[in-house]
Each structure stands twice: as structure tokens, then as C-alpha cells.
Amino acid sequence: MKVYSALQEERIRDRTSVREWAASGMLDPAQSAALQAELGVELRQTHGFLRAVLFLFTSVIVIAGVALIDTAIRPHEHTEWTAIFLLSGFVCWALAEFGCAKHLYRYGLEEALAVFSAVFLSMGIAEMFARSSTSENIALLLVGFLGGLLLYFRFGFVYAAVASMALASAIPFQLEIGSEEQRLLAVAFFATVLALMLARRWQQPNEPAGSGRSTIEAASWLGIYLMLNLQLATAIFGVPYRLFFYSPNQSTIPEVHAWFYVTTWAMIWILPAAGLWLGLRRKERMLMDVSMLMALLSLSTNKRYLGWTVHSWDPILLGMLLITVAILIRRWLQRGTNGERSGFTAVRLLRSDERSLAALSIASAALQPHAAASGQAQPETGFREGGGKSGGGGATGDF
Amino acid sequence: MTTLERLDGWRKSGAIREDQYTAISALVRKDRFSVFLELNILLYLGVISFVAGAGWTVQIYFARLGDAAIVGSLSLLVGAAFYYCVARAKPYSNLQVDSPNLGFDYILYLGCLLLGVEISYLETHFHLLDSQWDYYLLFSALLFFACAYRYDNRFVLSLALTTLAAWFGIRTSRFYLVPWTHLRTAAIAYGATTATAGLWLYRARVKTHFLETYLHIATNVLLAALVSGVAEPASIWFLPAMLAATGIAVWGGVRFRRFAFVAYGVVYGYIAISIEFLRGNHNFVSFLTYVFVSGAIVVVGLILLAHRLGRAS
Numbered sequence: 114m115k116v117y118s119a120l121q122e123e124r125i126r127d128r129t130s131v132r133e134w135a136a137s138g139m140l141d142p143a144q145s146a147a148l149q150a151e152l153g154v155e156l157r158q159t160h161g162f163l164r165a166v167l168f169l170f171t172s173v174i175v176i177a178g179v180a181l182i183d184t185a186i187r188p189h190e191h192t193e194w195t196a197i198f199l200l201s202g203f204v205c206w207a208l209a210e211f212g213c214a215k216h217l218y219r220y221g222l223e224e225a226l227a228v229f230s231a232v233f234l235s236m237g238i239a240e241m242f243a244r245s246s247t248s249e250n251i252a253l254l255l256v257g258f259l260g261g262l263l264l265y266f267r268f269g270f271v272y273a274a275v276a277s278m279a280l281a282s283a284i285p286f287q288l289e290i291g292s293e294e295q296r297l298l299a300v301a302f303f304a305t306v307l308a309l310m311l312a313r314r315w316q317q318p319n320e321p322a323g324s325g326r327s328t329i330e331a332a333s334w335l336g337i338y339l340m341l342n343l344q345l346a347t348a349i350f351g352v353p354y355r356l357f358f359y360s361p362n363q364s365t366i367p368e369v370h371a372w373f374y375v376t377t378w379a380m381i382w383i384l385p386a387a388g389l390w391l392g393l394r395r396k397e398r399m400l401m402d403v404s405m406l407m408a409l410l411s412l413s414t415n416k417r418y419l420g421w422t423v424h425s426w427d428p429i430l431l432g433m434l435l436i437t438v439a440i441l442i443r444r445w446l447q448r449g450t451n452g453e454r455s456g457f458t459a460v461r462l463l464r465s466d467e468r469s470l471a472a473l474s475i476a477s478a479a480l481q482p483h484a485a486a487s488g489q490a491q492p493e494t495g496f497r498e499g500g501g502k503s504g505g506g507g508a509t510g511d512f
Numbered sequence: 513m514t515t516l517e518r519l520d521g522w523r524k525s526g527a528i529r530e531d532q533y534t535a536i537s538a539l540v541r542k543d544r545f546s547v548f549l550e551l552n553i554l555l556y557l558g559v560i561s562f563v564a565g566a567g568w569t570v571q572i573y574f575a576r577l578g579d580a581a582i583v584g585s586l587s588l589l590v591g592a593a594f595y596y597c598v599a600r601a602k603p604y605s606n607l608q609v610d611s612p613n614l615g616f617d618y619i620l621y622l623g624c625l626l627l628g629v630e631i632s633y634l635e636t637h638f639h640l641l642d643s644q645w646d647y648y649l650l651f652s653a654l655l656f657f658a659c660a661y662r663y664d665n666r667f668v669l670s671l672a673l674t675t676l677a678a679w680f681g682i683r684t685s686r687f688y689l690v691p692w693t694h695l696r697t698a699a700i701a702y703g704a705t706t707a708t709a710g711l712w713l714y715r716a717r718v719k720t721h722f723l724e725t726y727l728h729i730a731t732n733v734l735l736a737a738l739v740s741g742v743a744e745p746a747s748i749w750f751l752p753a754m755l756a757a758t759g760i761a762v763w764g765g766v767r768f769r770r771f772a773f774v775a776y777g778v779v780y781g782y783i784a785i786s787i788e789f790l791r792g793n794h795n796f797v798s799f800l801t802y803v804f805v806s807g808a809i810v811v812v813g814l815i816l817l818a819h820r821l822g823r824a825s
Binding site: 120123126127130134139140144147148151157159160161162163165166167169170171173174177178180181184220222319396401402405409425426427428429430431432433434435436438439440442443446453456457458459460461462463466469470471473474475477478480 | 513514515518522527528532535536539540542543544545546547548549550551552553554555556557558559560561562563564565566568569571572573613614615618666667669670671673674721724725728729771772774775778779782796797800801803804807808810811814815817818819821
């Protein structure tokens with residue numbers, strides 16, 4: 114059923130690893146070239162940035178093409194819209210298949226076509242149920258979920274599997290049931306996916322190349338967490354989250370029973386701890402990172418959960434905690450034999466880590482705690498929020 | 513076939529040496545597992561959270577705490593951070609210098625960010641430089657540049673570049689009445705200056721690994737400013753300048769295999785050409801036709817480019 118064979122996926126995985134080992138100085142350039150030649154497959158790949166631009170422009174073409182058809186036909190009836198969307202979906206699917214037949218692999222072009230085929234098919238089927246907004250939303254989410262799964266199983270797009278999980282988890286929120294039931298249904302869905310992934314891991318300990326199993330597993334953990342953290346949904350996420358994960362007439366803070374509230378509070382601490390323990394035990398980076406994210410979110414929302422006052426110095430304490438934890442872990446690892454403990458080390462082993470850090474440092478230009486300055490900042494103004502406005506260091510501060 | 517089995521095959525065939533096999537297979541089996549990136553991200557988030565909290569606290573409690581307490585505590589923290597860096601730093605070199613330890617870079621970054629908060633507080637409350645207060649920005653930027661180069665810190669370099677951008681923006685605002693005009697002029701001047709400075713330092717072999725930081729920031733600022741100039745037809749020179757800049761970005765990106773710059777050139781260039789092409793057009797069908805055809809041309813061009821770059825396997 115898959116477009117790409119297991120052998121092709123394995124060779125691509127190993128060739129990527131060979132490049133990384135060579136960049137990290139573990140292989141000579143000549144060795145790297147020879148091994149990469151040995152791992153050759155009849156597939157055409159491109160660089161990540163070109164892939165992104167190709168995805169973007171293919172999406173633009175597809176949207177413009179369908180809009181042109183709409184303006185030419187001027188559909189009025191639901192059946193006409195349905196026909197246009199379904200036809201567009203099938204054409205995009207056929208073109209994506211054609212791209213794969215021409216040996217494209219993660220090229221951006223065939224990806225955009227495949228993704229839009231799922232989008233159009235979902236919209237087409239949703240149009241069939243357009244008599245009520247609830248049934249239309251459910252149809253859209255359900256077909257989107259199935260479409261995402263199809264993309265994953267056919268083309269191997271792991272992000273499509275993750276997106277399809279998100280769509281499926283939104284379905285309970287369209288049903289006219291209590292908010293606790295909605296959340297529990299969504300949790301049950303993510304837990305089922307997680308159980309399936311764990312069962313697969315039990316059967317096949319080595320993750321098949323291109324399966325994205327660890328990513329899907331980590332996404333399931335995160336999904337369960339997001340459904341259970343009641344304060345996160347209202348405190349941090351904005352309208353897009355509420356659009357699908359809340360009923361239209363529901364208040365932003367759902368009314369729940371005390372037992373449910375307390376249980377979810379316990380879970381927002383148990384989940385990161387359990388995920389981190391499993392991640393460290395299996396040395397599963399994705400699960401470790403997701404667990405760290407969950408722990409950070411729990412730390413950030415804990416006071417709201419308990420109804421305590423949020424103070425301005427809370428971020429200072431959080432910052433000190435993070436810095437202290439990082440330094441203590443580094444010191445603890447360094448004091449181990451050869452700077453390692455149970456195989457864990459704080460030393461950089463691969464060049465990709467340095468590249469990621471360099472990217473973070475460039476991105477930090479936009480992510481500094483004080484927003485970029487406007488050229489109109491006036492020092493005479495009163496003390497305002499922001500701790501100093503400037504592109505850097507808050508030096509244009511308008512306290 | 514698993515990666516380990518393949519590695520074993522390469523070892524037996526002599527494609528890789530025994531020591532290479534030992535080192536690589538340890539990584540594949542996860543006998544060695546680095547948490548370097550995770551620890552760095554924790555430290556970065558810690559610094560950002562700390563400074564955001566410090567700014568927030570100063571903002572809320574400045575009246576209750578008083579100037580002496582705020583300035584004193586911020587000075588103490590900044591002084592401690594800089595003292596630590598001066599005491600622990602390795603000797604300067606034009607080449608890349610590894611940090612003495614994991615936390616070093618972030619302590620310097622924390623010190624620089626807190627210094628920004630303090631300077632900002634001082635000027636807002638004491639107006640020491642009054643109307644020339646933007647010199648604080650220039651002073652901060654120069655100090656951050658000095659720290660970035662002395663201690664080889666890319667986070668502080670990004671901070672210096674954005675602080676300099678703010679100074680450019682404020683400085684040039686004094687000569688123009690129209691806000692967009694001064695911002696655009698400032699952005700173009702900033703982009704050109706930053707790119708030139710980065711390239712000059714690269715040619716002088718001073719911290720050559722900093723070049724990409726300069727170029728990423730300069731390219732985005734410059735191209736965005738030129739696009740805004742094309743959108744608001746301020747001068748007939750914006751479009752040719754834009755085309756030349758995108759051409760250089762794409763050429764440089766391909767020449768040096770830095771494909772992010774190809775992406776910048778294509779996306780900004782497409783936006784600028786589309787603005788010019790569709791100016792005055794109010795017909796939706798012709799707009800869609802343009803988007804469809806031009807998008808197809810870009811896709812074909814990119815496919816040909818990717819094909820030429822020879823990433824086929």
C-alpha cells in the first residue's frame with residue numbers, strides 16, 4: 114500500500130545518518146561519499162528550504178486553480194460545491210501519485226498535492242452534511258482524520274498522522290455532552306493510539322524506517338496532556354483552540370466536578386513524570402522533549418489550577434529553577450565515568466546539535482523577552498508593561 | 513535491515529574502521545546519548561523567563577521598591593554576570609572558541625539582557641541623556657557586539673544586531689515626517705550596513721561563523737523594506753533594487769549552498785513582482801489566473817534549480 118518500499122526508507126534513513134556522522138567528523142569525506150553511493154535509491158529529494166518553498170507555491174497554485182473553477186462555474190447548490198471539492202480532491206490525489214511515480218520523495222510538490230487532496234475531499238464530504246453546522250463539523254473532522262491516516266499509510270507523512278489525531282480528538286467537542294465527557298472521549302482516543310504504538314513496539318522493538326512511531330507516540334502523550342490540563346486551554350490557547358475544542362455556546366472555563374478537576378490536576382504532574390521516566394529509560398528523545406514541554410506547561414499553569422495568586426516574580430523563580438536544573442544535571446553527568454552516566458552525556462556528539470543551537474540563536478533575535486522597539490518610543494511616558502522595549506536588551510525601555 | 517546490521521556489514525567489508533564502528537554503533541545503540549541540546553534549551557528558556565519576570569517585577573513594584581533597590585539589585589546581577597564571564601573566559605581568538613562550560617554563554621546573555629532592562633529604567637526615570645536618549649541603544653549595541661566577539665556568543669550577537677536595528681529606526685525617525693518612509697529608509701540602511709559589516713569581518717577572518725547570523729537578519733530586513741517600497745510606490749528604484757537584491761540572495765544561496773537565502777529571494781521576490789504586476793487590477797479572475805500561472809512558473813523554476821543542484825540519488 115505504501116508508495117515507498119521499506120528498503121527505500123531504510124536507505125534514506127541510513128544515508129541521512131551517514132551525512133550526519135561525516136559532518137560530525139566520525140567518517141572521512143571519501144568514506145562518506147562511498148557509503149552514500151552504496152545507499153543510493155531511485156528517489157529525488159531536495160533541501161529542506163526548497164521543499165518548504167515548493168510546498169508553499171504548489172499550495173498557492175492548487176488554491177488558485179480551485180478558486181478559478183469556482184468563479185467559472187459559480188456553484189450555488191451544495192451538490193455543486195460537493196462535486197467541485199471531490200473532483201479537486203481526486204485530481205490532486207492523482208497528481209500526487211504521479212509525482213511519486215516520478216520518484217519524488219519529500220519534495221514539497223507531491224506533499225502539497227496530497228495534503229490538499231485530503232483537505233478537498235474532507236470539504237466535499239462535509240458539504241453533503243451542510244444542513245446543520247454540527248453534522249458538517251463532525252463530517253469535516255472525521256473525513257479529515259481518515260484522510261490524514263490515508264496520507265500517512267500511503268505516503269508516509271508523519272505530520273499527517275499527527276494532524277489526523279488532532280482532528281479526531283476534536284470530534285467529541287462537537288457532541289452535545291458534558292465537557293468532562295468530551296475531554297474523556299478525546300483522552301480515550303489518544304490513549305488508544307498510545308496503546309497501539311506500545312503494542313507495535315512490543316512486537317517490533319526496532320522502529321521501522323520512516324514510520325515515525327516515536328513521533329506519533331510522543332504526540333499521543335502530548336494529546337492526553339492537552340486534553341487534561343483544564344487551565345492550559347483557557348489560559349494560554351486562544352481562539353483557534355476554542356474553535357474546535359469547545360462547543361459554540363460553552364463558556365471559556367468549563368464547569369466540571371471537583372473530582373474531575375482534582376484528577377486532572379494530578380494527571381498534569383503524573384503524565385510528564387511518567388513520560389520523562391519512560392523517555393529516559395528507553396533513551397527516546399522525542400518522548401523526553403515532549404515530557405519536558407509538558408512539565409514546563411504544568412509549572413506554568415499550576416498556580417492557576419490551585420487558585421493561587423500569580424506574581425510577577427513567578428517567571429524569575431521558574432527561570433532560576435530551569436537554570437539550576439540544567440546546571441545540576443550537567444555537573445552530575447560530568448562527574449560520571451568519562452563524563453557519562455548510564456550512557457547519558459552533556460557533551461555534544463553530533464554536528465546537528467550545534468546547527469540547531471545556531472538556528473535558535475538567530476531566531477532569538479525575534480524571541481527576546483522585550484518586544485522589538487517601535488521607532489516612536491518616548492522616554493517621557495509613564496511606566497508601562499514590557500520591562501523596556503527594544504530590539505535588544507530592553508534598552509529603549511519605556512517604563 | 514537495521515542501521516546496526518548495515519554498520520556491521522561496512523566494518524566487515526572494510527568500508528569503515530574498527531574505531532569508527534565502535535564510536536558510531538555506540539550512538540546507534542544509544543549506549544551514548546547526548547542531552548546537550550536539551551540542557552541548552554533549558555538554559556535559554558530559563559534566561560528568557562528570568563528576564564521577563566525581572567522586567568515585569570520592576571514594572572509593577574517600582575514605586576514600592578524605590579530606585580535604589582531596583583538599580584542596586586539589577587546592577588548587582590549584571591555585575592555578577594559580567595564578573596563571572598571575565599573571570600572564566602578563555603583567551604580571545606578570531607577563530608571559534610568553545611565556551612568554558614555549558615552555562616557560560618547563558619550567564620553572559622542574562623547579563624546583557626538585564627543590562628538592557630537597567631539602562632532602560634535609568635533613562636526613563638532620570639532622563640540622563642534627555643532627547644539624545646537613543647544613544648543608550650547605540651551604546652548597548654556596541655557593548656553587546658564587544659561581548660559577542662570577545663566571548664564568542666551568537667545569542668548576544670543577535671541581541672546586538674536587534675538593538676542596533678532599534679537605534680537605526682529611532683535615529684532616522686528624526687529626519688522624516690512619514691513613519692513608513694523613515695522606517696523603510698532605516699531598514700534599508702541597517703540591512704546594507706549589517707550585511708557589509710558581516711561580510712567585511714568574514715573577509716578579515718574574524719569569527720567567520722558569525723556571518724550567517726548577520727546575513728539572515730540583514731537579508732530579511734532589507735528584502736522586507738524593499739517589498740514595502742514596491743508596495744507603496746515611493747520611488748521607481750525600489751523594484752530594480754528589489755530584483756537585484758533577490759537575485760543576489762538566490763545566487764548566493766545556490767553558490768554557497770545556503771538554501772534559506774534561496775527561499776528568502778524567491779518568496780520576497782515573488783511578493784514584490786506580484787504587487788507590481790497586480791497594481792490597479794480589480795478583476796478577481798485575472799488575479800487568480802496570475803497567481804496560478806506565476807505560481808506554476810516559480811514551481812517549474814524551483815524544480816529545474818533543484819534538479820541542477822543534483823540532489824537526485
